[in-house]
Amino acid sequence: MTPELIVECASVTAIAILVVALLLTVYRAVIGPTLPDRIIALDMLVGIVIGFIAVIALRTGYTLYIDIAIALGLVGFLATVAFARFILARGYVGEGEEVQAGPPVSTAAPTKGTSKAAAKTKTGKSGKSLGKEAK
Template identity: 55%
Template structure:
């Protein structure tokens, strides 16, 4: 019979392996992404996976200080996503205005 501690150790180990594999796949999407919005979405997914990874490490080690790190990482990921979304919006507006000027000439 498996004790609760052993079950938790196995569950967290499996979770870490799955999260690590997911991070590798997301990194491949960041590198190969066909467009900038795809890369931004992959970067946001990587932040979420890193957040989950830190939370699983906190559960596995029993050190709850890692949850503070997870909160800071979540805030940083949100701000990065908002900044990149604004960049994409400004870039598309600039391209649209450049195309509009070319049509008038």
């Protein structure tokens, strides 16, 4: 077997695998069912397209395609981060799941007769006060 024949067989096999992955990922992007599923599918599509570009670069020997794949990877990453921030800002993930944007808010408010130092005492796992002031 010559090296050219091995590269040819490997590239045809890689393209076949990438086509199957592309079809399955497009199915997930269209069907969903939730917005995060679609966003992950779009991120996966970017990875599959990068795979196609890499196989084409190997077959043609034109190395500029690798630079294009790197740029596409960076843009795909930024798009995924932007979508994730959109989901967090929206506060809704999917089927009845809600996400809190920002740090958790304490529901225990000091009552009218307590001092600030008493309100800042640490509690243990059992919920009992440890008696130490939080610093």
